[in-house]
Amino acid sequence: MKRFSFNQATAKGWPLPELAAGCAEEGVTGVGLWREDVQEYGVHAAAALMRDSGLAVTSLCRSGFFQQPGWLEENKRAIDEAAILGAPVLVLVSGGLPPGSRDIDAARAHVGAAIGRLVPYALANGVQLAIEALHPMFCSDRCVVSTLKQALDLAAPYPPEAVGVVVDTYHLWWDDDVWAQIARAGRERRIACFQAADWVTPLPAGVLLGRGLPGTGCVELRRFREAVDAAGYAGPVEVEVFNEELWARPGREILAETIGRYRTHVA
């Protein structure tokens, strides 16, 4: 349980103080937080609440979306928030194609340039940017970074303390190159965050909210955990599941089941 981190999105809607109390009672020591929930509660208040509950913020989700106007200021704000929360890692989701565009090469090049613009600010604030590859089914509308290799190539020009990558089982499990890329990520000291969720079909409309708790799908979750370990990663293991049916249940019940499934299928 020392490495387990409960990502807030797994129990979306659970008020932050209840989540903090629930985690403390279960012996959880880490949480992954989401910007919109933290903002609603107040960033400084959230930081105090976590501190008082003995919870480390293992990552802040998420910024990026470099195709949107005002992305630079928005990402700097996100870095500020991560610093206030003491989150060592800010997860970046690149955004998809600009409206009406088919130029995926240009969109990807822009992501690389945009990350470069953020590096000095991230370093100055002691926050590591973590590039997350999303499943290729999100390529057009959410994230033009589709593989761990792409994420690592984007990170390569910058020091690892400034730019790392997220290894998320839900997005990467289908890729036969992922094991080699995890090993490379370890060698290059880029694994900033490890997130676990399971792949379940049929996918729902819009495909965003169809993830499964560990053990409900077909992903070799323990193999992934062992692979990041073998690559030298010793950080938190976040379970992050977006699932509408799950969200309908009480937060404490979700947390308890998540812990149980983490133990059985990931740890």
Added chain:
Amino acid sequence: MKRFSFNQATAKGWPLPELAAGCAEEGVTGVGLWREDVQEYGVHAAAALMRDSGLAVTSLCRSGFFQQPGWLEENKRAIDEAAILGAPVLVLVSGGLPPGSRDIDAARAHVGAAIGRLVPYALANGVQLAIEALHPMFCSDRCVVSTLKQALDLAAPYPPEAVGVVVDTYHLWWDDDVWAQIARAGRERRIACFQAADWVTPLPAGVLLGRGLPGTGCVELRRFREAVDAAGYAGPVEVEVFNEELWARPGREILAETIGRYRTHVA
């Protein structure tokens, strides 16, 4: 128009004789057919109908599904059907994980072995097997072959006249490695079939029936067509779109729009 081929699935439900007449009237010379429709009409009758309508069967969709019991006999039947139809190419979709399995490496290895079992029969019947990589969102339940690279690696042990690959824009557009793999496919003389469809979001539930006609989505379709041409491919360009809204329209209307969009966005 010489290269255009109308894949039957684009106007699902259009009776075969009407499709043949419609294609002949529009000056279409090639069609891609589907096994279930051909079987329903009668394989020999369908072959005669196509011949009498001046239509070449550019590909037969589809066989594969190597995780199902009886796959060997079923695939031999499919090769027989392709030979009867005079279709030079039989499209293979590998199938997903066996029920309850998480062993994706084993599933992929089995696909390679299964294709090897089919090679002599394919060669004897003059039918080229074409391995189709499906989009990674189909990896668990339809096709463990997710990239053109994987398809080419699976084909590599066998002569190109026995085993080629399908280049389908819908499944491959997100992959930044696809241009290099198309060039490789050309060098290795593996491009057996080129299929065009556009990527449209949001995806519908189950994600199968959300493809778009050329120009309705974000795929650089002409870039793909030029890439396969540059790789030495001079064969048919099939437009293959599964879309429930489209299917609700009359077959002739679908065909006319498909031809128009092919000219504007692909040719």
